[in-house]
Amino acid sequence: MKKTFKLEDLDCANCAAKMEAAIKKLDGVKDASVSFMTQKMTIEAEDERFDEVVKAAVKCIAKVEPDCRVLLK
Numbered sequence: 001m002k003k004t005f006k007l008e009d010l011d012c013a014n015c016a017a018k019m020e021a022a023i024k025k026l027d028g029v030k031d032a033s034v035s036f037m038t039q040k041m042t043i044e045a046e047d048e049r050f051d052e053v054v055k056a057a058v059k060c061i062a063k064v065e066p067d068c069r070v071l072l073k
Contacts, residue, residue, distance in 0.1 A: 002044040003054075006071040007061075010039050015065045022060040028053045034061075041070065 010016060013036040020034040023041075028049035034041045041061075045053040058070050 001047045001050045002042065003050075004040050004042045005054075007034070007039045007041055008069040008071060009065075009067045010034075010036055011065060011067070012036065015068070018064045019061050022064065023057045026053055026056050026060070029057075032057070 016034040016036040019041070020032055023029060023032040023034070023043065026045075028046045029043065030046070031044040032042065041057070043050075043053060043057060054072070058072075061068050061070060
């Protein structure tokens with residue numbers, strides 16, 4: 001499964017790169033990208049673990065930039 005999420009208050013490209021690197025290390029993640037320019041995060045992960053991966057990704061983002069919010073739909 002692959003989904004794209006909107007990010008709010010992502011302040012720098014360096015933070016986006018740190019987030020992307022951390023998310024790619026999570027179990028079950030096939031690929032991930034975090035774009036400062038578009039303020040979006042795309043995650044591709046195993047279908048059966050997707051919700052678990054998204055929750056872990058949100059935690060990774062909060063550690064790097066506490067003010068950044070992931071808009072989950």
